[in-house]
Each structure stands twice: as C-alpha cells, then as structure tokens.
Amino acid sequence: MVTAILTVVVKVAELFLMIGVGAVCFRVGMLTRRGVTQLTTLLLYIVAPCLIVSSLAGQGGGITPGELVLSLGLAVLAHILAIGLSLLFFRREPLSRRRVLRFSLIYSNTGFMGMPLVQAVVGEEGVVYASVFIAVFNVFVWTHGYSLMSGGQHSGWKKVVLNPGVLALVVGLPLFFLGWDLPELIQVPIDSFAALNTPLAMVIIGCNIARIPFREMFSDRAVFSAAALRLLLIPAVFLGAAFLCGPVPALLLSSVIQAAAPAAANTVLFATRFGGDDTLAAKMVAVSSLASVITLPLIVTVTQAVSGAL
Numbered sequence: 001m002v003t004a005i006l007t008v009v010v011k012v013a014e015l016f017l018m019i020g021v022g023a024v025c026f027r028v029g030m031l032t033r034r035g036v037t038q039l040t041t042l043l044l045y046i047v048a049p050c051l052i053v054s055s056l057a058g059q060g061g062g063i064t065p066g067e068l069v070l071s072l073g074l075a076v077l078a079h080i081l082a083i084g085l086s087l088l089f090f091r092r093e094p095l096s097r098r099r100v101l102r103f104s105l106i107y108s109n110t111g112f113m114g115m116p117l118v119q120a121v122v123g124e125e126g127v128v129y130a131s132v133f134i135a136v137f138n139v140f141v142w143t144h145g146y147s148l149m150s151g152g153q154h155s156g157w158k159k160v161v162l163n164p165g166v167l168a169l170v171v172g173l174p175l176f177f178l179g180w181d182l183p184e185l186i187q188v189p190i191d192s193f194a195a196l197n198t199p200l201a202m203v204i205i206g207c208n209i210a211r212i213p214f215r216e217m218f219s220d221r222a223v224f225s226a227a228a229l230r231l232l233l234i235p236a237v238f239l240g241a242a243f244l245c246g247p248v249p250a251l252l253l254s255s256v257i258q259a260a261a262p263a264a265a266n267t268v269l270f271a272t273r274f275g276g277d278d279t280l281a282a283k284m285v286a287v288s289s290l291a292s293v294i295t296l297p298l299i300v301t302v303t304q305a306v307s308g309a310l
Helices: 002-027 033-056 065-086 095-106 110-121 124-150 157-161 164-178 184-194 197-210 221-243 249-260 266-273 278-307
Strands: none
Touching (some): 002 110, 002 278, 033 124, 033 164, 033 197, 065 124, 065 221, 065 249, 095 124, 095 221, 095 278, 110 197, 110 278, 124 164, 124 266, 197 278, 221 249, 221 278
C-alpha cells in the first residue's frame, strides 16, 4: 500500500514540476498572455483530440461496450451530483461571485489535469474512459455551465456538438468498436501530437497560476471553501455513488480522478466572456490547482483501496 501511495505522489509531483516550468516561463516573460491563449487553442483543438483518437484507435476488445456505456453513465452522474451539491453553498454571495464559485465546484479540469493524471496512473485503458468523461464534460459545460455563467443564455447546439472532444469521439469510437488501426502515415503524427498533451497542459496551468500575485491567492476565504468542496467533498460523494454501480477498478479510478481534478480552466474563460469576476475565477483555478498536489494522491489512494487495486 505504501508503494502505491508513493507511486501516485511521484506521478503528481512530476506533473507539478512541469507546472513549475510553465510558471517560471510566464514570470520571466518567455510566455505572454497571448502566447498562453495560443497554446491553449493548440491544446484544445489539435493535441487533446489527437490523444482521444490515439487512445481509441485499435483498442477494440480491450474494453467491453458495456464498460464504455457505464463510463458514460458515471460521467453524467458526476456532473449531476456536482450540480446538486453546488446549490447548497454560497447562497449569501453576490450573484457575480456565486456564479463563479458554483461553476468551479461543478466543473473540474478534466482535460488539462485529469487526463494527464489518468494517463500516468491508469494507463491507456484509463485514457479511453477519460475521453468519454471529457466528452460529457463538454456537453454539460456548454449547456448548463454556459447558462449558469451567462445568466440564462444558451450556447446553441453547434457549440455542444461541434466541439473538439465530441468530434474526436465521433472519429475514435468507430475505430474502437471495429478494432481498426489507422494507417501508419496518419497514426504517427496523431500519436506525436498526443504525446504533447501532458507537458503542454501543465505548462498552461503553470502560466495561469503565475498570473495571480502570490499574496492575492490567499486573500479570499470563499476560495478556500470552494477549493475544499471541489477537491474533497464532491469527489468523495461521487466515489461513494460510483462504487455502488460496480465498475471495474480502472474505470472507477479514471472517473474519480476526473471528478477530483481542480477547478476547470473554463471558469476563467467564461467569467471573462460574460463580465463575471474573472479575478476570483483565476484565484479559484490557481488555489485549487496548488492544493490538488495534496488532495489528488489522497483521493487516488482511497479509490484504489476501495476498488481493491492496492
């Protein structure tokens, strides 16, 4: 058990070393806000979809269709539970702050933080499950999340259906179920871009953390409360509910890691777009990301023990 805990701690520490590189690059001016925005676009529209397709291509037979459907159900369950729990908190906060805090409780950093950790701890099988979770995340964030942060506006079906995560699944799932491999001429570039996912995501997170002066990160009590709820309460409740569904250990662990990731980067993007409290949003992402170096190993270890993987 001690060895398993140390393995998770090392994996998380490796990710945070890469986050540190991103923070230093931003602090010394090697990367600017414009550069970070461009890297984020590259990650969302090229690298992350390539990772999803790469993980699904030729994987038929390793995961049953029933397990894939269950992974879809668990991802939906994770978001519904988080939405319900968020309604219990921050009722006395001003509307602009309440929207940001509740959004950060519901939506985790599935692509930037969750996927790399799943890939490191669970392996390629976990990446398949995580890809499904990300697709469900995109549907929820562009429907409920968009409405929450915009004050009731709707994003439209195109943004729900035609986002990179969903499109990558549309390409990858037929390859998965048919057990087909892509031609080497196509597979090699896709795998090469997929390999960029973890370091690129960590550098972007580091840059976003470096945007906030260190003292300002710890000046808002609501941020600490929200971070604790996002990193501990919500994944704990989800773990209990998911365990009752009887998933295989790899599926349970992959799903819980995604649900236990820090606040989504979309928190800042949506707050900025709709005139919300973007400073609060940036603090929430920064503080929850830093605190997750402690909470993620804890959650992963508990999940492994519950699932019998230790």
